[in-house]
Every structure is written in structure tokens, then in C-alpha cells.
Amino acid sequence: MVTSFLTNILAKLTAIIAGTSIQPVRYPSSVMPADIIVDFIVVGSGSAGSVVAGRLSEVPEWDVLVLEAGGQPPAFAKIPGLNFGAEFPNSSYTYEYKTPPQKYSSKFRINQAVEYTRGKVIGGTGTINQMMHHRGNPQDYGNWAAQGNPGWDYETVLKYFKKSEDYQGPLKSRDAPFRGFGGPLGVEKIPWMPPAGRVAIAAGEEMGLREVDYNTDTNIGSSVFQLAIKNRERMSSADAFLLPGLRRRNLKLQTNSQVIEIILNADNKAIGVKYVHNHKVKRAFAQREVIISAGAADSPKLLMLSGIGPKEHLEKLGIKSRVNLPGVGQNYQDHVMVYGISWTIHPNVSSSIFSRIGIKAMLNYKERRSGPLASPLGVCALYHLNIGSPQEPHVPDTQINMGCALEGQDYGLMALSGYQQSVRDYYRPVFGRDGFSMIPMLARPKSVGSITLRSRNPLDPPIVDPNCLSHPDDLSLMIKAAKASRKLGNAKAFRRALGAEPFRDPIPDCAHFEFESDDYWRCFVVGMSTVTAHMTGTCKMAPDSDPMAVVTPRLNVRGVKNLRVIDASIMPSITSGNTNAPTVMIAERAADLIKEDYGKI
Structure with a gap:
């Protein structure tokens, strides 16, 4: 079903592209x-x-x-809204690496395994x-230098971040010294968001998080994503x-x-x-x-x-x-994140996957370079928090990504692929519904995994084992991150503007714990956690x-x-x-x- 759906979309897309100014980039x-x-x-x-x-x-x-x-x-790779190009039924564009069964995470995934998609x-x-342009925190590079790597401190690397960048977004005077202009790589703020995303900053302010440009010297706060795009095309x-x-x-x-x-x-x-x-x-x-x-x-x-x-x-x-x-x-090392912390909203105030990549959206993008296809499908805003590292209060240990769609909004075609039937059944009542989700991610995980050879055959894929949540501190922090995500999504701003309602029933595999207790969230985190493929x-x-x-x-x-x-x-x-x-x-x-x-x- 997924292959048929995507094949039909690709066929329609190809016809639209033929009439746009987007031409397939041909590299000599x-x-x-x-x-x-x-x-x-x-x-x-x-x-x-x-x-x-x-x-x-x-x-x-x-x-x-x-x-x-x-x-x-492929030509469609230039269109930001088709960042799920890796899902198209054409493996010539990608490598697919499957992990061994994970011991500490991904318990609700089929065979407790995760698939990595890498560009070929x-x-x-x-x-x-998804074109996300995120430098990290200045302290990341201070730590690199402190580990015995001279020349990789923040002051040095900042020059190279700026050298690459051609920033085209709005700018506050205090942020200007940290941005680059005229470099080869275009960077802009996300150009289009559904209504759920437009409330994100107000919801953050309600939680005490001011709006920040996270690609400067500070991260803690609320932001919309910045993308590596130029003229509404992937770069x-x-x-x-x-x-x-x-x-x-x-x-x-x-x-x-x-x-x-x-x-x-x-x-x-x-x-x-x-x-x-x-x-x-x-x-x-x-x-x-x-x-x-x-x-x-x-x-x-x-x-x-x-x-x-x-x-x-x-x-x-x-x-x-x-x-x-x-x-x-x-x-x-990889960032671990947790899916499935979700809210439904009033009908027709967001954008389903079908409207975001449908013919109307394609024509809007073709004629005006605007609308849903001008932005990546998926996350649209983010929050940086420090919820478990008081020794470094100005450095985020958690990034909560706001997904401007519900896990079941695509009728289980993509977002829930790879999960066990019990998870798919849990989200089935909201298939096709409008909504949003909060996706907590550990910014500085302590767990480490490995890449090893499967065989001496160079055409065999390596064994990719992220070993996420193997360090007990990561699991403890992710439980706090899940609770913080729930608090963010329950902000009055989301309820007033969108009629946001959280899921009030426990996921079946964790129903034996008190709903939203620490034990419940521990079960939920271990089950719904996965990697971000930030290898x-x-x-x-x-x-x-x-x-x-x-x-x-x-x-x-x-x-x-x-x-x-x-x-x-x-x-x-x-x-x-x-x-x-x-x-x-x-x-x-x-x-x-x-x-x-x-x-x-």
C-alpha cells in the first residue's frame, strides 16, 4: 500500500515538475x-x-x-516538502541499514530494530x-578543545560556520555577529507552517521560554527551525x-x-x-x-x-x-528521541499529509514558491531546555521538536511504519485526524554504540548498533524530557487556538502502570524511542x-x-x-x- 501510494504521488509530482522552473540538477x-x-x-x-x-x-x-x-x-529532491524522498520506492538513492535488536530502546518496534536511511x-x-541547519551549542566545541583537540574551540569554529553561510532570515542586532552572509550555503527560517506551528512560540513563552536564534551563542528557548534552503529550494x-x-x-x-x-x-x-x-x-x-x-x-x-x-x-x-x-x-553516538506524545486539534485547522503533497499544494509551489511544499514535512518548531544538568544551566540537555502532524494523520502509511501492531492499533482511532506531537530528543547523550563489519565483503552493509539508552542517565533524563513535552503541549495557547486535547488513554503495552507516572513514562520511553540518524x-x-x-x-x-x-x-x-x-x-x-x-x- 505504501509503495503504491508513493508511486502515485511521484507520478503526479513528475508531471508538475515538468511545468516548473525547477530543473533536475545535473552534475558534470x-x-x-x-x-x-x-x-x-x-x-x-x-x-x-x-x-x-x-x-x-x-x-x-x-x-x-x-x-x-x-x-x-532526482528532481523532486529540490522541493523542501518532499524531504521524505528517502521513502520513495527507489533504493538507488539510498542505503538502508538495519540495526540489531536493541536491548535498551525501541521495544515497540518490529524485532526491536531501527532502520537507518542514508543518501546514496x-x-x-x-x-x-530535512534540511535542518543547527550548529549546536558553543560549549560543544569548548568540550572538543578541552579533550585535547586544539583549534576546535568555539571561537575558531565560529569563523567556519560564518564562512559557509548566507543567512537570509530576520535578524536582531545582538545576533548579527554570529551569522554569516554571502557564503555558499543558503540558510533561512522555515518559510511555511501549519496553524499548530504558528502557536509554538506563544506556547513556549507561556512555559517561560523566550524566542531565540539557536544558531548564535545561546540555545535555551523557543525557535522555529532554520533550513539549508535558497529561493524555497533545498540547498x-x-x-x-x-x-x-x-x-x-x-x-x-x-x-x-x-x-x-x-x-x-x-x-x-x-x-x-x-x-x-x-x-x-x-x-x-x-x-x-x-x-x-x-x-x-x-x-x-x-x-x-x-x-x-x-x-x-x-x-x-x-x-x-x-x-x-x-x-x-x-x-x-546518536541522538535518541521518543515519538508518540501527541494531541488532537480541531478538524481542518492543520494540514494532512494529503493536502501537504497534493495537487493544490504542488500548483501553489509551482506558481508562487509558497505553501506546504516550501517547508519540510514533519517538524516545524523546537524548544531547547535544560532539565537535568544544573551544573551547566545555560547549555541545553534536551531538544523538544514539535511535529506539526499526528502520528496517525497519514493513516499509518509512513510515521508508524516499523512499529508493532499494538502501537498501530493504539493510534488507529485518530487516523486522518489533525493534531501535533512533541518529540523529545536528548541533546547530549551518554550512551555509545558501534559500527562493525558484517563480513569482509565490501558490498555488505556494516552492523550499525546505536545502543541507545544503555547509559542509565540517558533513560532518567528522557523520562524528564517526556514529562516536559507533555507540559509544553498542554500549554493554554494550544488549547485556546487549536482546541488541543492530549491522548488520555495509556498505550496498551504500558497500561499496567499508573497513567503518566514515572513508571509509565519509563515504559513509554523504552518502547517508543528511536534514533535520529545523527551518526x-x-x-x-x-x-x-x-x-x-x-x-x-x-x-x-x-x-x-x-x-x-x-x-x-x-x-x-x-x-x-x-x-x-x-x-x-x-x-x-x-x-x-x-x-x-x-x-x-
Whole structure:
């Protein structure tokens, strides 16, 4: 049913797109000759790889080659309201990674497992995500520096956040020093919200949360989301950095090229890569460096396939260990969130999924670049709170995302997919109803998981185990976050404007506990928790003294010459917000580090 529904929507959408000014972005892609030699090879054209490649190609005498496993993005990816593009029945755009059964979370999901969708397309996951632009909190970067990573403090990284950004939203004078203008990446406040979202700020004020720009030096408060968009169209890193760079002669992109091994010489120097293109294994060589920007799942996977990682794990799979780095694939951190804390509202005061992506919405977007399709489907506002960390009162430990739709509003087609039948039955009475939800997310989780190899076959997906809520402090904080979410949604502003009514019946699997008691919320949290797919930390940046260090503060892989990892995997600790903007910043900073190392700055 889901496939049929989405296929029909895609068919209608294709017809609409044909008459709009949106044209499919075609990235110039070349087929490289066998054993080509360049200065730099960048593996991956995602949120980090596109930035690195674009910036390195600014040096005219450097030849840069980007190898991307996926192909050209679909035209509909440019439309913000179709951010659920990963759900379309075309796996050529995505990787689907399924976790093992989770021990501490996701109890109400089928097989207690979670699916990760990652972009397999030019632009990577930045081509299919919700476009949220969130830098995190300044203290995140102070912590990175304090862990022995000089040059990653907030004052330094702020320059790179600003360098990337072309902010087009409203601005208060006190916030202006923190924003960037004229950079490659467009950033705007969410341009359209249903009525539920328009009440969000007033509801926050009622709870004592003032409106803030969370991409400045403060987070605590209420906000509408900021997006990586320009002219009401998605703007991925590939759009902002790679496409302009490809106009230069010294930057080349080859698509449909799955890198399967880093070529190391006898001195453990990275000299190139092996990759699969048109069903053939080919090679490319780098005179200066190989740069891995494949993401927090696939960067450690590629290192391990190349003999760089935990020796015991590699040898167990028959992979010769070249460099024993126990930290590769470890320190995996992800934000955990809880679905299902919901309210119904008066009929016809919100927007169902069908009206948001229907023909009327498509025509509105086509003719005026306005309406529901100008904004991502899903969350629209957010609240940053500190509810369990009194030692750092100005740093949020919880982010509550407001979903301007009810879990059952789409009749169970997407939002409830993956959940057990008992959960679907619980929401069935409100299928098709208008409503909203509060989705608490731990901003600074303590739980860690791992990425390990499934086999030595490079085409097998890795084993992705987030291990969410394994740290008892995370579960305790999430219970508080669930209660805070309920308090927010019960604000008088929502009731007065929308007739908001909370669910008053317990979810069946937790009905044996007193409704909304701590024991009830503990059961609810463990059952309805899942990951945000903010994958980080698996190639940890740390000093020599840390036995789990994978890369240096200049992002060189330890024990290997001429090899760097540049993406979200290098984060020593996850940032307290959506991770795409920090990933762009990491790549901006890394490009300058490389230029410094070769005397180009």
C-alpha cells in the first residue's frame, strides 16, 4: 500500500515538475581513465566531501577527484516538502541499514530494530534529509578543545560556520555577529507552517521560554527551525560547494563508483583507492592525499576493510591488520528521541499529509514558491531546555521538536511504519485526524554504540548498533524530557487556538502502570524511542594519549601517511543539535588545515 501510494504521488509530482522552473540538477560527471593519478582523492560527495572537494579545487594547481557511490539526484529532491524522498520506492538513492535488536530502546518496534536511511546520491544524506541547519551549542566545541583537540574551540569554529553561510532570515542586532552572509550555503527560517506551528512560540513563552536564534551563542528557548534552503529550494553541500567547483578544470566527479579499499604501500602510506565502477574493479592514485568523507557508518567501514581498525575484529573476518586502531567504529553516538506524545486539534485547522503533497499544494509551489511544499514535512518548531544538568544551566540537555502532524494523520502509511501492531492499533482511532506531537530528543547523550563489519565483503552493509539508552542517565533524563513535552503541549495557547486535547488513554503495552507516572513514562520511553540518524563519533578525533583516537586534531589517520577522515565520524562527542551544519563546518576547517599543511594559506 505504501509503495503504491508513493508511486502515485511521484507520478503526479513528475508531471508538475515538468511545468516548473525547477530543473533536475545535473552534475558534470566524467569517466576516469584506468589508474588515473591526481593530487587528492575525495571519497564521497556528501555534506563533508562536497565541501572539501570544492574548497581544495580553489588551488588551481591541485587536481581533485571525487568518487561517489550514487548517481544524479532526482528532481523532486529540490522541493523542501518532499524531504521524505528517502521513502520513495527507489533504493538507488539510498542505503538502508538495519540495526540489531536493541536491548535498551525501541521495544515497540518490529524485532526491536531501527532502520537507518542514508543518501546514496550526489550530496549524500544532505540530498534527502530535512534540511535542518543547527550548529549546536558553543560549549560543544569548548568540550572538543578541552579533550585535547586544539583549534576546535568555539571561537575558531565560529569563523567556519560564518564562512559557509548566507543567512537570509530576520535578524536582531545582538545576533548579527554570529551569522554569516554571502557564503555558499543558503540558510533561512522555515518559510511555511501549519496553524499548530504558528502557536509554538506563544506556547513556549507561556512555559517561560523566550524566542531565540539557536544558531548564535545561546540555545535555551523557543525557535522555529532554520533550513539549508535558497529561493524555497533545498540547498545541499553539493549544490553549494561541489557544483560551482565542477566549473573548474581541476575538479572531477565520477558517480556510481563504490570505493572498496584504500591502497596502502609497504610504509603504510595511502597512495590511492580501489573502487567498483560498471561492475569492474578499478584504481585511482593520489600524489598527495586520500580523503575519506563517506559518513559515520561508511568511513569506519572503509578503514576496516583496508586493514585499519581493531586488529582482533579484522583478523576474525580474515582481513589482514595493517594498523591496529581499536577506536575505529567505536564511540558511535546518536541522538535518541521518543515519538508518540501527541494531541488532537480541531478538524481542518492543520494540514494532512494529503493536502501537504497534493495537487493544490504542488500548483501553489509551482506558481508562487509558497505553501506546504516550501517547508519540510514533519517538524516545524523546537524548544531547547535544560532539565537535568544544573551544573551547566545555560547549555541545553534536551531538544523538544514539535511535529506539526499526528502520528496517525497519514493513516499509518509512513510515521508508524516499523512499529508493532499494538502501537498501530493504539493510534488507529485518530487516523486522518489533525493534531501535533512533541518529540523529545536528548541533546547530549551518554550512551555509545558501534559500527562493525558484517563480513569482509565490501558490498555488505556494516552492523550499525546505536545502543541507545544503555547509559542509565540517558533513560532518567528522557523520562524528564517526556514529562516536559507533555507540559509544553498542554500549554493554554494550544488549547485556546487549536482546541488541543492530549491522548488520555495509556498505550496498551504500558497500561499496567499508573497513567503518566514515572513508571509509565519509563515504559513509554523504552518502547517508543528511536534514533535520529545523527551518526557521529566513529573515527574519533583525539590526542595521542587517548587509546580510542582514530584521527589527530588535523584529521590525519593515526599510523597512516597521507590519509584523512573528514566528516561527522571525527566528532569526539556529538553536538547538541542536528549534525549537518557541524559536518559542513568540519569540512570547511579541514580544507584550510590541508591548505596550511601545503603552504597554500
